[in-house]
Amino acid sequence: MARVGLGAALAVLSACGQADFSEQEKRAIASLSLSALGELPHDPSNRFADNPHAAAFGETLFFDTGMSANGAVACATCHLPERQFQDDLALAEGVGTTHRRTMPLANAAYSPWQFWDGRKDSLWSQALDPIEDAAEHGFDRAAVAHRVVAHHREAYEAIFGPLPDLSTVPAHGSPRGNPGAQDAWRRLQEDERYAVDRLYANVGKALDAFQRTIRHQPTRFDRFADAVSAGQEPAGEAALTALETEGLRLFIGKANCIDCHNGPRFTDDHFHNTGVPPVPGLPEDRGRAGIIEKLLADPFNCLGAFSDADEAECGELRFMVTASPELERAFKTPSLRGAASRPPYMHSGQIATLEAVIDHYSEAPKPVSGISQISPVIFTDRGRLALIAFLKTLDDDLSDP
Amino acid sequence: MLRWILGGAALLVVAVVGFMAWRMMAPPPADLDLSRERPTEAGIYQVQIAPQIGPVVQGALHSWVATVRLADGSPVEDAQVTIDGGMPQHGHGLPTAPQATGHQGEGRYLIEGVRFNMGGWWELTLDISSPAGEDSVTFNLVIE
Numbered sequence: 001m002a003r004v005g006l007g008a009a010l011a012v013l014s015a016c017g018q019a020d021f022s023e024q025e026k027r028a029i030a031s032l033s034l035s036a037l038g039e040l041p042h043d044p045s046n047r048f049a050d051n052p053h054a055a056a057f058g059e060t061l062f063f064d065t066g067m068s069a070n071g072a073v074a075c076a077t078c079h080l081p082e083r084q085f086q087d088d089l090a091l092a093e094g095v096g097t098t099h100r101r102t103m104p105l106a107n108a109a110y111s112p113w114q115f116w117d118g119r120k121d122s123l124w125s126q127a128l129d130p131i132e133d134a135a136e137h138g139f140d141r142a143a144v145a146h147r148v149v150a151h152h153r154e155a156y157e158a159i160f161g162p163l164p165d166l167s168t169v170p171a172h173g174s175p176r177g178n179p180g181a182q183d184a185w186r187r188l189q190e191d192e193r194y195a196v197d198r199l200y201a202n203v204g205k206a207l208d209a210f211q212r213t214i215r216h217q218p219t220r221f222d223r224f225a226d227a228v229s230a231g232q233e234p235a236g237e238a239a240l241t242a243l244e245t246e247g248l249r250l251f252i253g254k255a256n257c258i259d260c261h262n263g264p265r266f267t268d269d270h271f272h273n274t275g276v277p278p279v280p281g282l283p284e285d286r287g288r289a290g291i292i293e294k295l296l297a298d299p300f301n302c303l304g305a306f307s308d309a310d311e312a313e314c315g316e317l318r319f320m321v322t323a324s325p326e327l328e329r330a331f332k333t334p335s336l337r338g339a340a341s342r343p344p345y346m347h348s349g350q351i352a353t354l355e356a357v358i359d360h361y362s363e364a365p366k367p368v369s370g371i372s373q374i375s376p377v378i379f380t381d382r383g384r385l386a387l388i389a390f391l392k393t394l395d396d397d398l399s400d401p
Numbered sequence: 402m403l404r405w406i407l408g409g410a411a412l413l414v415v416a417v418v419g420f421m422a423w424r425m426m427a428p429p430p431a432d433l434d435l436s437r438e439r440p441t442e443a444g445i446y447q448v449q450i451a452p453q454i455g456p457v458v459q460g461a462l463h464s465w466v467a468t469v470r471l472a473d474g475s476p477v478e479d480a481q482v483t484i485d486g487g488m489p490q491h492g493h494g495l496p497t498a499p500q501a502t503g504h505q506g507e508g509r510y511l512i513e514g515v516r517f518n519m520g521g522w523w524e525l526t527l528d529i530s531s532p533a534g535e536d537s538v539t540f541n542l543v544i545e
Contacts, residue, residue, distance in 0.1 A: 315462050319499055324494060
């Protein structure tokens with residue numbers, strides 16, 4: 001009897017909350033639904049992006065531990081498929097320990113910029129960075145080329161055409177590798193370097209094609225939002241509790257979360273300094289400000305020799321901000337879909353819990369450098385609970401109406 | 402019972418007690434001039450802006466066309482146009498660095514690389530330089 005009474009009370013509260021949404025709130029709610037997400041954007045820089053054979057080859061490469069210094073690290077080592085393609089660690093562990101938190105991969109292909117600092121302008125170019133990073137795969141592009149020749153010839157050639165002759169290319173070589181690999185790279189002829197780079201770019205393009213298939217799934221919030229948009233009373237698996245609805249109101253209203261966490265992916269794909277403190281012991285991390293020159297000079301960017309795009313199709317790179325105090329310690333807004341079940345938070349896993357994240361935004365601490373873009377917001381204990389309850393509706397593993 | 406429930410609902414509405422972020426929360430001023438055609442500050446030019454393909458959507462990289470005329474209505478064909486802007490209520494600039502990439506004739510200049518990554522009040526400032534002089538104009542845009 002008491003349970004029925006409580007259930008009825010929650011239902012009334014819930015109904016009151018939804019009926020009260022203003023037209024502006026309804027538009028905001030609709031804008032966050034996965035139903036508002038457009039088609040996956042065409043990637044003109046990778047003409048194999050939507051090739052299913054490339055995606056299948058990319059999936060094989062994603063799990064290939066042979067592309068690492070110790071033979072034990074694959075993309076999937078940090079991007080665990082059963083864990084939203086991330087690893088639950090503050091700092092990713094490849095052949096060594098990195099300086100950053102692993103990002104989840106769902107719908108990453110929608111973003112014009114990859115990594116926390118956006119140092120790559122496509123998923124295919126992104127995929128090439130960890131393979132040669134000393135703390136991640138610790139490998140090099142010449143070794144990748146030899147591995148493709150030895151283990152993936154058939155799959156590669158079916159998509160990209162004949163493999164180059166690598167008989168004169170040493171086992172290891174890269175402009176980024178250890179001194180020995182760099183020396184070997186310098187001694188290669190220009191056409192040999194080009195052949196290796198082109199093969200390496202194609203490995204990235206296959207990995208891109210696979211990662212484009214990793215998508216967000218609708219959650220209870222999406223069912224709720226779609227019902228509200230349709231003018232229906234959200235019921236059953238579409239209903240939110242009073243506390244969750246209250247959190248949603250804060251999210252799209254007074255707490256300003258939606259300023260940056262906007263759209264169906266809950267991100268504006270841009271870079272913001274939010275005063276997240278550095279991790280003691282790690283090298284200085286300037287975020288977006290630290291990578292602009294590297295991005296512009298990257299041979300694997302949209303304007304580079306291995307891109308399939310015309311200059312006119314590289315608008316993101318051509319019109320990016322290259323100098324501004326706002327870039328200092330600015331990091332990409334992460335999606336909040338599934339975030340409730342993947343602590344720790346921030347670019348180097350600095351904050352352990354959602355409660356502590358909300359404390360961070362409440363206090364809006366002064367950054368060690370640059371200009372913070374957040375202002376303090378004071379929450380009641382109930383407001384904190386409500387926001388967290390709402391965030392859990394973006395994660396069906398945690399969603400418990 | 403029902404009164405108790407409604408009372409509880411009223412309390413929920415005031416769950417957040419105070420905000421120092423009043424500036425960011427504030428809606429755009431009610432009297433904001435949203436006109437897409439305006440004279441420059443010193444009155445040298447009359448400038449009209451229009452999105453190349455409307456409507457303007459939050460998040461998408463897109464282009465505008467700015468039409469620059471002298472006060473007498475004659476088109477300005479040899480202007481240098483630079484673009485700046487931002488969100489006055491947030492205190493930050495544009496997320497991209499738009500550029501005027503070409504004169505299309507009759508005083509029409511293509512402005513590429515514009516993005517509005519947030520909803521709210523944005524300013525778009527055009528600095529115009531030609532033999533007629535240097536002048537600037539700021540347009541207000543409200544993005545949903």
